[in-house]
Structures are given as structure tokens and as C-alpha cells.
Amino acid sequence: xxxxxxxxxxxxAESPLHRMDPRTxxxxxxxxLVSLFIxxxxxxxxxxxLFLILMVKASTVPFSYIMRGMKSIITxxxxxxxxxxFLTPGNPLVSFGKFAITDEGLKMAIFTAVRLIYLIIGTSxxxxxxxxxxxxxxLESLMNPLRFFKAPVHEIAMMMSIALxxxxxxxDETDKIMRAQAARGADFEHGNLIExxxxxVPILVPLFVSAFRRANDLAMAMEARCYRGGDxxxxxxxxxxxxxxxxxxxxxxxxxxxxxxAGEMSxx
Amino acid sequence: MGIVETKDLVFEYIRRDEEGxxxxxxxxVDKVNIDIKKGDFVAILGGNGSGKSTLAKxxxxxxxxxxxxxxxxxxxxxxxxxxWSIRQTAGMVFQNPDNQIIGNVVEEDVGFGPENxxxxxxxxxxxxxxxxxxxDMYKYRKHSPNKLSGGQKQRVAIAxxxxxxxxxxxxxxxxxxxxPSGRHEVIRxxxxxxxxxxxxxxxxxxxxxxxVFANKVIVxxxxxxxxxxxxxxIFSNVDKLRELRLDVPQATVLAWHLENDGLINKKGVLDxxxxxxxxxxxxxxGATVSDSVIAKAEASLAEQQxxxxxxxxxxxxxxxxxxxxxxxxxxKGTADEIHALNDxxxxxxxxxxxxxxxxxGSGKSTLxxxxNGLTKATGGHIYFNGEDIYEKGYDMRKLRSHVGLxxxxxxxxxxxxxxxxxxxxxxxxxxxxxxxxxxxxxAALKAVKLPDExxxxxxxxLSGGQKRRVAIAxxxxxxxxxxxxxxxxxxxxPQGRDEILGLVKDLHDEQGxxxxxxxxxxxxxxxxxxxxxVVNDGKIMMDGEPHDVFAYKEDLEKMGLxxxxxxxxxxxxxxxxxxxxxxxTTVAExxxxxxxxxxxxx
Numbered sequence: 001x002x003x004x005x006x007x008x009x010x011x012x013a014e015s016p017l018h019r020m021d022p023r024t025x026x027x028x029x030x031x032x033l034v035s036l037f038i039x040x041x042x043x044x045x046x047x048x049x050l051f052l053i054l055m056v057k058a059s060t061v062p063f064s065y066i067m068r069g070m071k072s073i074i075t076x077x078x079x080x081x082x083x084x085x086f087l088t089p090g091n092p093l094v095s096f097g098k099f100a101i102t103d104e105g106l107k108m109a110i111f112t113a114v115r116l117i118y119l120i121i122g123t124s125x126x127x128x129x130x131x132x133x134x135x136x137x138x139l140e141s142l143m144n145p146l147r148f149f150k151a152p153v154h155e156i157a158m159m160m161s162i163a164l165x166x167x168x169x170x171x172d173e174t175d176k177i178m179r180a181q182a183a184r185g186a187d188f189e190h191g192n193l194i195e196x197x198x199x200x201v202p203i204l205v206p207l208f209v210s211a212f213r214r215a216n217d218l219a220m221a222m223e224a225r226c227y228r229g230g231d232x233x234x235x236x237x238x239x240x241x242x243x244x245x246x247x248x249x250x251x252x253x254x255x256x257x258x259x260x261x262a263g264e265m266s267x268x
Numbered sequence: 269m270g271i272v273e274t275k276d277l278v279f280e281y282i283r284r285d286e287e288g289x290x291x292x293x294x295x296x297v298d299k300v301n302i303d304i305k306k307g308d309f310v311a312i313l314g315g316n317g318s319g320k321s322t323l324a325k326x327x328x329x330x331x332x333x334x335x336x337x338x339x340x341x342x343x344x345x346x347x348x349x350x351x352w353s354i355r356q357t358a359g360m361v362f363q364n365p366d367n368q369i370i371g372n373v374v375e376e377d378v379g380f381g382p383e384n385x386x387x388x389x390x391x392x393x394x395x396x397x398x399x400x401x402x403x404d405m406y407k408y409r410k411h412s413p414n415k416l417s418g419g420q421k422q423r424v425a426i427a428x429x430x431x432x433x434x435x436x437x438x439x440x441x442x443x444x445x446x447x448p449s450g451r452h453e454v455i456r457x458x459x460x461x462x463x464x465x466x467x468x469x470x471x472x473x474x475x476x477x478x479x480v481f482a483n484k485v486i487v488x489x490x491x492x493x494x495x496x497x498x499x500x501x502i503f504s505n506v507d508k509l510r511e512l513r514l515d516v517p518q519a520t521v522l523a524w525h526l527e528n529d530g531l532i533n534k535k536g537v538l539d540x541x542x543x544x545x546x547x548x549x550x551x552x553x554g555a556t557v558s559d560s561v562i563a564k565a566e567a568s569l570a571e572q573q574x575x576x577x578x579x580x581x582x583x584x585x586x587x588x589x590x591x592x593x594x595x596x597x598x599x600k601g602t603a604d605e606i607h608a609l610n611d612x613x614x615x616x617x618x619x620x621x622x623x624x625x626x627x628x629g630s631g632k633s634t635l636x637x638x639x640n641g642l643t644k645a646t647g648g649h650i651y652f653n654g655e656d657i658y659e660k661g662y663d664m665r666k667l668r669s670h671v672g673l674x675x676x677x678x679x680x681x682x683x684x685x686x687x688x689x690x691x692x693x694x695x696x697x698x699x700x701x702x703x704x705x706x707x708x709x710x711a712a713l714k715a716v717k718l719p720d721e722x723x724x725x726x727x728x729x730l731s732g733g734q735k736r737r738v739a740i741a742x743x744x745x746x747x748x749x750x751x752x753x754x755x756x757x758x759x760x761x762p763q764g765r766d767e768i769l770g771l772v773k774d775l776h777d778e779q780g781x782x783x784x785x786x787x788x789x790x791x792x793x794x795x796x797x798x799x800x801x802v803v804n805d806g807k808i809m810m811d812g813e814p815h816d817v818f819a820y821k822e823d824l825e826k827m828g829l830x831x832x833x834x835x836x837x838x839x840x841x842x843x844x845x846x847x848x849x850x851x852x853t854t855v856a857e858x859x860x861x862x863x864x865x866x867x868x869x870x
Contacts, residue, residue: 010372012410132372165372168414173680179642180681183673184742185665185697202693205683209728217367224328224360225370225381225428226352236379236392 009168010131015060016244017129022138024245029126031252035259036118040111043266047258052118061128069124070117077116084109132164134237141239154230162218170211177206271436271468272304272327272358276336279322296322298491299336304470304484306435309462311471311479311499314488315513315761316732320472323488324440327470328360341435356385359429363441365421366413374416374424375400375409381432392431399431400424402465403457417628419450423457430461436468437461443473445759447628447788449828451475474761476515480538487512504536515762518791518833518855519543525859529561531866540837547862548844557866565863569856588653588749588782589616589639589671595647596634596806608634609645610806616750616784621776623793623814624786626803627828632786633676635803636752639784640671669698672748676755678739682727687738688713690727694746712745713738715779716771733764737771744775750782751775757792769796790818791832794853802827818853834858 017025036048056063070077090104127135140157147153178188181202188199279297282290297319304310314320325331326338329345341357343350359381362368371377375396382392400406403423413421422442429437439458443451455471455478462469471478479485485502487495489512495502502509506524509516516524523537523546534546596609608631616622626632637643638650641657641664650657657667675681684690691709700708713723716737722730727738736756743751753772757765769785773796776783787793793800793814800817802810804827810817818824818831821839830836831853838850838858848861 010412012412131376133376161372162370165370169366176675177681179637180673180675180678181693182642183640183668183675184681184694185668185746186693187665187697202681202683206681209683210680214364214367217362217364218370220330221362221368222370222380224330224355224362225432226355226384227380228352228384232386233383234386234388234392236376236383236389236396238389 009127011061011065011128013060013129015058015129017055017059017125019242019244020129020248021239021241021245022130022134023142023239024241024248025126025130026135026138026142028248028252029122031256032122033119035256036115036122038259039263039266040115041263041266042268044259044263045111045114047255047262048118051255052121055125056121059125059129061125066121066124066128070120073116073120077113080116081109081113084112132161135164136161137235137237137239158230166211166214169214170207173210174203174207177203270303271306271308271341272302272470273339274300274302274323274326274336275339276301277323277326277333277338278335279319279326279331280334296491297326300488300491300493302486302493302496304436304468306468307462307466308484309459309469309471309482310484310486311473311482312486312488313473313476313479313514314494315474315763317490318488319491320488321440322491324360324438324470324472327358327436327438329354330360356432357434358436358438359432359434360438360440361422361425361429361442363444365418365425365445368425369413369421369428372412373409374405374411374413377413377424378409378427378431381428385432395431395433396427399427402430402461403427417450418446419453422446422450422454426454426457426461430465430467434467436470438470438472440472441474443475443478448830449627451478455481474514476509476520476762477517480517487514499538500536502536503538513763513766519837522834522837522855522858522862525565525855526862529557529565529859529863531555531557531863540833540840543837544840544844547841547846550866551846555866557863559867562860562863562867565856565860569860572854572856586618587615588618590614590651591638591648592651593648594638594645594650596638596643597646600646608806609638612648612806612808614801614808614811616782618749618782619780620782620799621773621797622782622784623797623800624784624803625788625790625793625800625829627788630803630827631806632803633754634806636673636754636784636786639750639752640668640673642668642673665697669694669746670748671750671752672743672746674740674743674751674753674756676758678742678756679727679732679735682735682739682742685726686724687718687727687730688723690738691741691745694742698746708745708747709741712741715744715775716741733760733767736760736764736768740768740771748781750784752784752786754786755788756785757787757789765792772796788829790824790830794818794832802829804828814853815851819851 038044056066085101085105086099088102088105088108090102092100092102093106094101136157139160140153143153186199186202188196191199277297277300278295281294281296283292285291300323312320312323322331326333326345327340329351332346338345340354343354345354369377370380378396378399379392382395387395397406400409403426405420405423405427408416408420413424416424426437443454446454458469458471459481461467471482473479480499482499485497485499486493487502494512495505495508503520506516506520519540520537523532523534523543526532527535532546532550534542537543537546591612591614594609594612598606598608612635624632624636634643638645644658652667652670655662682690684693688709691712692705695705695708718734718737718741722734727735730738756768756772760768769792772783772785775781785793785797797814800810800812800814801808802817809827810820818835821831821835824831834855835850835852838848838852838861841848842850846865848865852858852861
């Protein structure tokens with residue numbers, strides 16, 4: 001049940017997107033997200049769709065694999081759609097007593113849903129094509145100016161990288177603990193809110209104990225391999241812009257202008 | 269001077285209460301003097317709590333001596349300025365494969381050490397490539413460590429140390445959590461490092477068969493060095509090894525028995541080959557064995573078998589649990605569809621003691637999760653006491669109390685403040701009255717032989733073996749008819765393993781509980797069970813009594829399994845012309861067979 005979450009998981013492949021500098025991808029993702037929120041019309045979304053299809057193709061990650069990550073947000077998605085549909089003022093299309101689906105609401109719901117889905121696919125593409133280490137390297141490098149204000153940039157990046165590495169392990173562990181407690185007759189599905197919250201104790205306590213044990217082990221293993229903070233470290237994969245990155249920046253600029261033009265000119 | 273040298277090393281763990289006052293002092297290492305030469309392969313053996321891991325952590329400057337001195341490559345570990353160069357000289361591989369890999373891709377993890385050392389980028393790549401090739405993991409360099417097997421993960425961890433170009437590498441129980449094939453992989457990699465690269469290897473383990481390759485063995489017990497010498501010197505002292513509760517390889521034990529019987533006179537036999545050579549030599553010399561010696565061996569065999577006959581009589585022809593053509597398919601219809609169980613049909617009778625054997629990934633863990641309804645089959649039926657458990661309205665919680673399932677590393681599920689409360693969790697979920705809950709929890713803790721003084725202790729304060737007993741009691745408290753244990757001995761030392769298996773046997777023999785023991789080790793289960801199910805690729809490949817199953821040695825090997833070592837010894841003896849039966853699974857049987865063959869000679 002917990003195995004379906006693909007957000008934060010790397011998909012091994014050799015593609016232009018995999019080869020790209022993580023900074024380019026981070027900036028690209030940011031530009032893409034901003035572009036999704038400037039306009040809310042067919043024209044802008046058409047350009048965004050085109051760009052997304054291009055990127056998914058370029059990543060060589062199977063589309064079905066990307067979509068698996070959607071399962072985890074389907075509830076949020078449904079709630080947003082329903083709220084938007086019923087609570088937006090406009091001309092009612094169908095009404096159920098006090099509530100009504102309005103034309104504005106329907107439009108809003110569709111656009112919000114599309115925006116959310118694109119947002120998830122876009123960010124999934126980033127994490128699927130970038131190893132968490134590259135990702136943190138990219139963030140570390142982009143955040144480097146903050147060091148001037150005494151921000152612990154390297155430490156934050158290392159913490160993120162470790163968190164990402166242990167997400168799948170802790171997921172598996174949670175699954176196992178849940179099964180083990182269920183084997184002792186534990187029930188996580190029935191009862192009122194308080195009872196259900198209580199039923200989480202037998203899962204959370206062992207999970208925390210295990211996380212602390214792992215943290216302890218890992219800290220020892222890192223020290224044994226001479227880790228002592230960011231100073232004096234070299235990089236196995238130093239970040240370096242290649243030809244592909246400059247091309248991508250150009251494509252991004254064209255895309256951003258394209259969205260603005262299409263958005264301004266779009267009839268609906 | 270050696271590469272690693274300790275002088276009167278003492279280390280004390282100091283426990284403090286919440287205010288920081290000293291509560292107690294445990295002396296983990298007690299006046300240890302060792303001297304390891306450059307290029308040596310040294311094995312440090314010992315049970316849990318013998319101080320072997322604490323000693324290892326001194327060599328890497330993770331712990332500092334309370335008293336005495338540790339010198340690594342001529343440098344004192346307690347001087348702070350030496351820390352980093354010592355850690356680079358003596359690299360360390362730990363026990364848990366998951367908890368020591370930092371990188372999210374294999375090659376990035378191997379590069380972590382050189383990065384910390386400030387090595388220039390191009391050289392890091394050279395080192396990573398070379399290190400991964402040394403442990404034969406180069407083709408996995410782009411993989412995520414999460415998708416690798418335990419043995420592969422440990423090889424990556426070794427490569428991570430090798431890339432730092434150490435003079436010495438310490439494997440701190442790095443094989444303890446692995447299955448037999450994973451253990452072989454790691455030992456092979458360590459030997460290659462030692463022989464090809466000339467790296468000093470210090471192997472810390474509780475598996476005897478791994479030390480045969482060492483040129484020096486140090487046995488530790490209660491913080492002190494109990495024995496020291498070549499493997500042959502150590503193996504000739506079987507009495508002492510048994511006293512220290514270490515696991516002596518079957519060939520060595522058998523040779524030791526035969527030596528006591530006056531048949532052979534070679535001390536410290538290391539393996540099958542040496543034993544056979546010694547026997548052959550005696551045969552050509554025309555040695556014979558008197559009837560009284562044979563009678564003595566037969567008597568000791570009969571004593572062991574007597575116990576077996578007793579628990580065989582417990583089983584009746586009364587089906588308790590029936591699996592009828594059970595299928596289980598993961599992610600059906602997608603590209604990574606896995607047929608985890610394939611047409612499994614088994615009948616489990618009341619009172620049986622079953623061993624479920626299969627290598628890692630064979631589907632055995634998936635299979636046992638079907639027995640109590642945790643995983644629902646995608647095809648077929650399961651009947652408990654004649655009722656279909658997939659019938660609508662069937663009480664799954666009730667089934668789970670009848671079929672108690674103890675998971676792998678069950679101590680990881682303990683969560684309550686006290687041991688007693690934790691054991692009450694199961695019966696409480698069954699909706700019993702307060703009194704019944706406490707009575708069954710008490711009975712369960714008694715059954716696992718946990719001393720009374722621990723009943724109100726926090727489960728997190730107990731030792732590993734004790735925690736496991738508490739976890740087993742947590743399932744027993746539901747008074748199950750069938751007790752399923754998934755690898756109950758994983759990660760335990762030989763003494764802990766024997767204690768847990770003995771406990772399970774008592775539960776079967778004394779309380780009449782039907783037991784299903786899941787394991788990848790034939791030798792562990794051969795002495796206990798009366799029926800073996802062999803699982804491979806999600807299918808039941810064999811089902812029968814241990815003797816019958818072990819007769820198919822070649823088929824077992826194809827499935828990544830093996831018959832007990834003695835049955836191979838007997839096979840080889842027969843092939844070299846001895847008149848012995850090969851239908852043998854225990855050392856006692858083998859001893860009688862061999863002795864008899866020498867009588868017929870006369």
C-alpha cells in the first residue's frame with residue numbers, strides 16, 4: 001500500500017534530462033511552476049502541455065511510471081475539484097438543492113485539476129531524473145549566496161540527501177510494522193478518531209526507535225569514512241554546465257515567452 | 269611492529285541516570301593485548317557481548333580506550349590529531365547493510381570517502397572504478413542501493429572503504445544479517461582484497477566456518493582473549509569451543525568424535541577434505557574399531573533419536589490449515605508483474621513441526637503471510653478448521669489469534685513501557701477480560717523462560733535475545749494453535765540461535781502447538797522438524813521428511829540451498845569407496861555409520 005509513492009524516487013536511465021545539470025533542472029522546474037500560475041486559460045495550458053509532453057519524452061521515463069505517483073494525491077485532487085465546482089459563484093448548470101455546479105466553477109475545477117496534475121508531473125520529472133545527491137548539490141550551489149548570512153547550506157543539503165535516501169527504507173519498515181501489529185490483532189481501520197489515533201502508537205513508537213537506531217548507525221558509518229562537514233571536501237560529480245544546459249536555458253526562455261503570448265491571446 | 273597493536277586495552281561503558289550520576293559500569297573489553305601483522309587475515313570470534321565489536325571500534329578510532337593503548341600503523345588512536353589518518357588507514361564495514369550506505373547511487377556512495385578526504389575529482393573516479401571492480405560490483409555502479417541484495421550492499425560498503433585506499437579493513441559482523449549466499453559473497457570479496465591487494469583484513473564474526481581462511485584466529489569471551497592461534501590450533505580444541513558456546517563446523521565435530529573414538533589421530537580438522545583424507549589413510553592402514561566403541565556411539569545416537577520419536581507421535585492426521593491452489597501476483601497487469609506464489613497446495617496437520625525452507629526471495633515470507641490472512645491470495649482458497657477464510661464475514665482477527673505469526677526481527681515491533689504491557693497487546697486486541705489478558709500474558713512470558721525480574725522492565729533495556737523472547741511471547745499470549753516463525757534466528761549468535769530453537773521445540777513438545785519454522789538454513793532445522801517444505805520461485809518443490817528431502821542434494825543446490833554438511837561428507841566417502849549409507853543428516857548418525865564401516869573391514 002505504501003510502495004506506490006514514487007515522489008522522491010530516482011528512475012535509472014540515460015537521457016538528456018538525466019545528463020543535464022541539476023541547477024538547470026531546478027531553475028527549469030521553477031520557471032515551469034510559475035508559468036502554470038500566471039494564466040488560467042486554454043492557450044497557456046496548451047503551450048504548457050506541449051512542453052510537458054516534450055520533457056516526458058526527453059526523460060525516457062515510462063509515462064505509467066510517472067502516473068503511479070499520482071495515486072497518493074488523488075484524494076487531495078478530488079477534494080479540490082469538488083470544492084471548486086460547487087463553491088465558485090457563476091451561472092448554475094446543474095443544481096442539487098442548495099448547491100449548484102456553475103459554469104465558472106466547472107472551468108475553475110478543470111483548470112485547477114490540470115494545474116495540480118501538471119505540477120505533480122513536473123516535479124516528479126525533476127526527482128525521477130535527478131539523483132537526490134545531484135538535487136542537493138544543485139540546491140546547495142543555488143543557495144550558496146546564503147552562506148554570506150551564515151546559513152548552514154552544506155548541512156541542510158546533506159540532511160535532505162539523507163532524508164531522501166531513507167524514505168523508501170522507512171516506508172518498507174512502516175509497512176512491515178503495520179503487518180506485524182496486525183498479526184497481533186491490531187486494528188487501524190475501525191473506531192472513532194481518538195481510537196484510531198491511539199492505534200497508531202504501536203506503529204509510531206517502533207518506527208521512531210528504528211529511525212533513531214539507523215541515524216546513530218549512519219552517523220558512525222559517516223564518521224568512519226572521514227566525514228567532517230563541508231570544509232575541505234571535494235566532489236566526485238562537480239556541477240558543470242554543458243552545451244545541453246545552454247540549449248535548455250534557451251528553450252526555457254522560448255517556452256516562457258510562448259506561455260505569455262499564448263495566454264494573452266487565448267480566447268478562453 | 270604490527271599494523272594494529274593493543275596494549276592492555278580496557279574499555280568501560282558507563283551508564284548514567286537522568287541527572288548524570290553513574291548508575292553502573294560495564295567492562296566490555298578487559299586488558300586485551302593483540303598484535304596484527306601487515307597483510308594478515310585475522311578473524312576475531314565470539315558470541316554477543318564478548319566485546320569483539322567494542323574492540324573493533326577502537327581500531328577505527330570510533331571509541332577511545334578507558335585504559336591502555338591502541339596503535340594503528342604506529343599512531344596512537346587516543347591522540348585527536350591522528351583520528352582522520354587512522355580512519356583512512358583502517359577502514360570499517362558495519363553490520364547493517366542499509367544503515368551505512370550514504371549515497372543514493374552505488375558509485376556516489378563509493379565516492380563518499382574520497383570526497384571527504386579531499387581527493388581531486390578525476391582521481392575519485394579512478395578510485396571508485398577500481399574499488400567497485402575489486403568487489404565485482406562495477407556493473408551495478410548506476411543502481412540504487414535499495415534494489416540490491418544484502419550481500420551486494422555489503423560489497424558496496426566494502427568498496428566504499430577500499431576507495432579510501434586503507435592498509436587495513438575491519439569487517440564488524442558484516443555477515444551477521446546476510447543469508448548464506450550473501451555471506452559467501454562478502455567473504456570472497458574480503459579474501460580477494462587480502463590476497464590480491466595485500467590489505468590486512470580483520471574479520472569479526474560469530475560464524476566458525478568463515479574463519480577457516482584466516483591465518484590467525486582470536487577468540488573472545490567476556491571481554492578477554494580466550495584463545496589465540498591458527499585455525500588448526502583453535503579447531504583442535506573442540507571442548508573449549510563448545511564451552512564458549514561457539515558453533516563448530518560439522519566436519520570438525522565429526523572428526524573430533526572419531527578421534528575420541530580412537531579411529532583417527534588428526535587434531536583440528538578444518539574441512540571435509542581433510543577428514544576424508546584422514547579416514548582414507550586409516551583405511552589403507554587397516555584400522556579397525558571394537559564393538560564396544562560402536563555400541564557407545566549407537567547409544568548416544570539412540571538418545572538423540574528418542575527425543576525425535578517422541579515428538580513425531582504428537583502429530584495426528586487432523587488437517588488444521590489447508591491451502592488449496594493458492595496464487596499470489598504482485599502488480600498484476602503491469603510490466604513488473606511478479607508471480608510470488610504459484611499454485612501452492614499444502615495441508616498442515618495438528619501437532620506437526622514443519623520447516624519451510626527457501627532462499628531469500630523464494631516467496632516463503634509471502635507464503636506465511638497468507639496463513640493468517642495478512643495478504644489475500646489472488647487465486648485459490650485457504651481453509652482453517654474447515655472454514656474458508658475468504659468467505660464474507662469471516663473473522664480475520666480471530667484467525668490471527670489462532671495462527672500466530674512471528675515476523676523476522678520481531679523485537680523491532682516492541683513499543684510499550686514495560687515488557688508485560690507489551691505482551692498484553694495481543695490478548696487485549698482479542699477483547700478478553702482484564703483477568704484473562706493478564707493470565708495469558710503471564711503464561712506466555714513463563715513459556716519463553718524470561719526471568720521474572722524483567723517483566724516490568726522496559727523492553728528497550730533488554731538484550732537482543734531477551735527482546736526476541738518477549739516478542740515471541742507477544743504472539744504466544746494469544747494462545748495460537750499454529751505458531752509460524754519467520755527466520756526466528758536471524759542475526760543471533762550460535763548460543764542465541766540454539767536457545768530460541770530449543771524454546772520453539774519445547775513449545776511444540778510440551779504445549780502441543782503446531783509449529784512452522786521458516787528458515788534458509790537446512791542445518792538449523794534438520795535437528796528439530798519432522799517435515800520439510802521446500803519453496804522456490806513461489807512453488808512448493810519438495811514436501812517430506814528431512815531424510816527424504818536431503819536425498820535430493822543436486823536439486824537443492826540448484827535452488828540455492830544445501831543439505832547439511834554431513835550428508836556431503838558421507839556422499840564423498842561413499843564415492844571414494846567406503847561402505848557407508850548416505851542417508852544421513854546429523855553428526856551422530858554419521859559417526860555411527862563411519863565406525864560401522866570400519867568394523868566390517870575387519
